[in-house]
Amino acid sequence: MKSSATEMILGFLLAKTPDKQMGQRSRPNRLFMDRHAGRLMGSLALAIGLLVLLIAFALFLRAYPILTYMSVGELLTGTSWHPLKGDFGFYPFIMGTLWVTSVGMIVAVPPSLLTAIYLAEYASLRVRSLVKPLIDLLAGIPSVVYGIWGVLTIVPLIRNFVAPALHRWLGFFPLFRSDNPTGYSVLAGGIVLAVMVFPIIIAVAEEVIRAVPGGLREASLALGATRWQTIKHVVLRRAVPGVLASVMLGFSRAFGETMAVMMVVGNLPKAPHSIFDAAYPLTALIANNYGEVMSVPLYDSALLGAAFILLLVVLVFNIASRLVLVRIVQGG
Amino acid sequence: MNRRKIEEWFFKGLMIGSAVMVLGSLVLILCTVVWRGLPALNLEMITQTPKGGYYLGGAGGILNAIVGSLYLAGGATVLAMAISLPIALYLHFYVTRSRHAAMIRLALDVLWGIPSIVYGVFAFILMLLLGLRASLLGGIIALTLLELPIMTRGMDEALAMVPPALKEASYSLGATRLETALKVAVRQSMPGLLTAILLAFGRGIGDAASVLFTAGFTDHIPGSLLEPAASLPLAIFFQLNTPFPVVQDRAYASALILTVIVLGLSMISRRLTGKLTEHVIR
Numbered sequence: 001m002k003s004s005a006t007e008m009i010l011g012f013l014l015a016k017t018p019d020k021q022m023g024q025r026s027r028p029n030r031l032f033m034d035r036h037a038g039r040l041m042g043s044l045a046l047a048i049g050l051l052v053l054l055i056a057f058a059l060f061l062r063a064y065p066i067l068t069y070m071s072v073g074e075l076l077t078g079t080s081w082h083p084l085k086g087d088f089g090f091y092p093f094i095m096g097t098l099w100v101t102s103v104g105m106i107v108a109v110p111p112s113l114l115t116a117i118y119l120a121e122y123a124s125l126r127v128r129s130l131v132k133p134l135i136d137l138l139a140g141i142p143s144v145v146y147g148i149w150g151v152l153t154i155v156p157l158i159r160n161f162v163a164p165a166l167h168r169w170l171g172f173f174p175l176f177r178s179d180n181p182t183g184y185s186v187l188a189g190g191i192v193l194a195v196m197v198f199p200i201i202i203a204v205a206e207e208v209i210r211a212v213p214g215g216l217r218e219a220s221l222a223l224g225a226t227r228w229q230t231i232k233h234v235v236l237r238r239a240v241p242g243v244l245a246s247v248m249l250g251f252s253r254a255f256g257e258t259m260a261v262m263m264v265v266g267n268l269p270k271a272p273h274s275i276f277d278a279a280y281p282l283t284a285l286i287a288n289n290y291g292e293v294m295s296v297p298l299y300d301s302a303l304l305g306a307a308f309i310l311l312l313v314v315l316v317f318n319i320a321s322r323l324v325l326v327r328i329v330q331g332g
Numbered sequence: 333m334n335r336r337k338i339e340e341w342f343f344k345g346l347m348i349g350s351a352v353m354v355l356g357s358l359v360l361i362l363c364t365v366v367w368r369g370l371p372a373l374n375l376e377m378i379t380q381t382p383k384g385g386y387y388l389g390g391a392g393g394i395l396n397a398i399v400g401s402l403y404l405a406g407g408a409t410v411l412a413m414a415i416s417l418p419i420a421l422y423l424h425f426y427v428t429r430s431r432h433a434a435m436i437r438l439a440l441d442v443l444w445g446i447p448s449i450v451y452g453v454f455a456f457i458l459m460l461l462l463g464l465r466a467s468l469l470g471g472i473i474a475l476t477l478l479e480l481p482i483m484t485r486g487m488d489e490a491l492a493m494v495p496p497a498l499k500e501a502s503y504s505l506g507a508t509r510l511e512t513a514l515k516v517a518v519r520q521s522m523p524g525l526l527t528a529i530l531l532a533f534g535r536g537i538g539d540a541a542s543v544l545f546t547a548g549f550t551d552h553i554p555g556s557l558l559e560p561a562a563s564l565p566l567a568i569f570f571q572l573n574t575p576f577p578v579v580q581d582r583a584y585a586s587a588l589i590l591t592v593i594v595l596g597l598s599m600i601s602r603r604l605t606g607k608l609t610e611h612v613i614r
Contacts, residue, residue, distance in 0.1 A: 034508035041422035048419055048480065049439040055446070055454045062457060111350035118347035131351065133602075138358045140531075140598050141591065142538025144565040148587045149361045151572065152368055195357045202354065228340040249445070256447025258541040259569065283449050283541070290453060291466070291545030307453045311446065318445035322438055 056311060063305035066298055075305065081269050088302040090309070095271035096186075096279035097310075100261055101254045103190025103275055108197050108254075109247055115198075116205035116246075121231055139199035147263030150192040155264055159183025163276045178276035184266035187275040192260050197250035204249055204325070208242030209235060211328055242328045245321035252317035256310055258283035282306045362591070369588025372581035378589065382551045387571070389578040394586050397567035399553045401590075403468055404563055405537035408475030412483050412532055415476075417518075417525070420487035424494070424517065425509045437488065443481035449541040451477045456545045468554045468561040471547025475536045483532035490524025491517055498613060520612055523605040530601035534594045540565030564590045 066075065070088060078089020119128055159182060167178040212235050220230040236243070266278025267288070290303045380393035419436070427433045455474035464470050494517045502512040518525065540563070548560030549570065564586060571583035 034510040037510045038426040041418040045419045045422045114347045114350035144568045145587050149364050198354050226336050226340045228343045258449040318442050322441045
């Protein structure tokens with residue numbers, strides 16, 4: 001509609017210019033502005049579209065020296081991290097990130113999805129308009145503040161109650177064995193991450209569930225199903241791809257979170273074996289060391305390699321979930 | 333029959349419990365920060381820069397970090413605005429194929445998901461190329477990258493609310509796309525645009541990982557773009573990492589200040605939205 005309208009205006013204005021040889025210069029200034037502003041805006045948009053590639057390329061280029069020094073396999077599975085001796089094994093850090101993120105997602109996903117279902121299917125308009133801004137508020141809290149909260153609340157809770165209790169009752173599972181008396185642990189990082197990704201999963205999952213056509217619900221309810229049965233058998237079945245996408249989005253946010261995790265996770269460069277062990281995620285590795293290591297030859301390159309791994313994982317999860325979500329929005 | 337009812341009640345209870353837990357964590361965070369931050373907060377904290385031995389428990393405040401953060405996030409927000417608004421307008425007024433628009437939006441969403449530490453590292457690489465050291469300018473570059481996708485998507489959504497009829501009316505009066513965009517659409521969607529700007533500012537002022545290498549840290553208020561600048565999130569982090577309880581208390585007070593700024597901004601944006609919508613055509 002808009003482009004045809006513009007063409008009409010354009011044609012009208014051009015028709016009024018009798019002398020064709022005058023060309024560009026005799027055109028009204030306004031059209032000139034319009035055209036060139038459009039070009040400028042277009043190139044900005046193109047630049048932002050290419051920014052992702054540029055970032056990935058820059059990181060890869062700077063990380064390249066480490067790949068000529070060690071193979072990818074050695075980098076990923078090496079357990080020794082002694083930059084001064086030339087040992088760059090990412091394994092402990094990758095495991096640290098995976099442990100913290102997994103614990104975070106296990107804690108975050110069930111309550112987030114239940115809350116999203118409640119908001120989308122049960123809550124009255126008043127409750128929803130009251131609760132949603134509060135959840136948005138949660139998304140706005142800076143990550144350092146989450147970190148402070150973790151240090152003040154979660155870490156002491158784990159140190160004084162959770163770790164001793166679980167160690168005593170479930171210590172025969174290696175997962176719950178505790179020989180770390182500080183409380184700065186995978187579990188602390190996971191809980192803080194969980195609260196940080198609540199708003200992301202809830203917002204996206206609620207939208208996805210609400211996008212399920214109302215007719216499906218009505219058909220199920222009309223057959224005599226209860227509301228929960230309708231949700232379980234009809235709504236959720238339909239919403240599965242979108243709900244998965246919301247979880248993946250939360251995962252990629254948790255995967256790349258730096259400050260809050262770094263403050264509560266203990267930062268010991270050893271792969272954790274229990275949720276009460278300390279861990280050292282990739283993000284914390286970069287944050288603690290980058291910027292001051294330019295003198296050690298391969299160190300800088302190794303850290304950029306870590307950043308590249310981080311970016312790659314986040315990009316894969318992000319792009320996959322966005323592609324799913326775009327389809328849902330278009331379909332609905 | 334009865335089992336179905338029980339199941340219904342059980343899951344409804346579980347859902348309400350979850351919602352209460354999510355909201356409870358918000359309340360818990362705010363209460364913790366207020367409860368531990370308020371006792372350590374005083375006028376000196378917000379009106380003075382650190383004096384000698386501040387990080388050992390000496391006198392002074394964190395004015396350097398407050399001002400530094402405002403400079404950093406303010407500069408980044410202005411820069412991001414200059415880039416975001418044209419892109420958002422392009423998406424609504426110039427783009428000729430909806431496929432292109434979809435791809436740009438996908439790119440923005442993906443950029444939104446990139447961790448802030450990666451932006452910090454990337455900005456640091458840029459700074460090395462430009463020969464910059466850790467400085468206010470470096471921090472502004474990193475935060476601009478971080479804020480760009482947030483602001484652009486926010487503005488994009490605000491502009492999507494402009495009724496098509498309004499655009500058509502403008503076109504039919506002979507206005508160009510540029511005139512329609514700047515004089516009609518921007519005015520119409522002003523509340524939404526402001527919300528996007530404040531949202532991005534809030535994200536920028538609260539982010540630590542991206543300014544860690546790029547802005548540096550200093551006890552002084554930066555006097556030029558090339559001097560290092562302190563920031564609130566990093567001030568909190570450094571104070572917390574000292575072994576002195578007095579200084580750690582100041583970290584809690586600083587966290588309270590940051591929380592008040594960020595949440596205050598989001599309240600203001602909500603207020604502002606209400607006020608400005610008086611002039612919006614529906």
